[in-house]
Amino acid sequence: MTTKEAFTAQVTLPSDTEVRVTRSFHAPRTLVWQAHTVPELAQRWLGYPGWSMPVCEMDVRPGGKYRWRWRSEENGQEFGFFGTFNEVSEPAKLSYDQYYDPGNFDSAMPLDNPTRIRSTYTEKNGITALVTVLDFGTKEARDAAVSTGMTDGMEASYQRLDALFAGEEGKQD
């Protein structure tokens, strides 16, 4: 285990409306695919620190619906995402629309336009590269999503910003 290369996520901006997230995993792509598409498995990692995932429903076929919802362990507030699967080519390609479900949050995120998400899974020598492109439709929606790390609700449980800026400031002249 300790000899394995540690992979890290890469984020790039391929266009004004998109974000691309790339990451490799030490696992065959059938497993990576299952971890994304079998609800009981997705529930175990598709989360936010400090939030449980009481709802994780997925009907993984073209036109099938899905619904994810998270609940704050601190105050019980909820938010989620829902949408429809478009392309389902197991275990290589998955694309779906995603709408934000603000739950009981006030949200600045647009609710009428879905984010279009396309993931490709490629395997080589037992390593799976996962490339996910999120197209937010407009630059404003893309920037807002990246700025908030995806939801307003996350702010409450993330101290990461403080830590990040504390670390960066030390380097400034």
Add this chain to the structure above:
Amino acid sequence: MQASERLDLTFAALADPTRRAIMARLALGEASVAELAAPFNMSQPAISKHLKVLETAGLISTGQDANKRPRKIEGGPMQEAVAWLEDYRKFWERRYEALDELLGQMEAKPPKSKRERR
């Protein structure tokens, strides 16, 4: 200026290979326009145009020396741009580390395929 407008300016300024190369050079230390133009097959006025874009975005500034007028990097906007994406990247990285753990468990004990359709 709003943080998002500053980011727009930063990314627009960096959406050009010459300007990125200039930033890479300035990351090593301040340099005059002539020094910056040297590695490029470009006139000094053409380089000056790029420098103006970078300066407007607040990415570089002009130093004290009145003769040399050296350009140098301003840390703020660059760090803001990097931090903006880095925060999002960390969000995904955290998730994917949890996925790494799950995949390790799945490999040790393959799940029974019981994917019922509704």
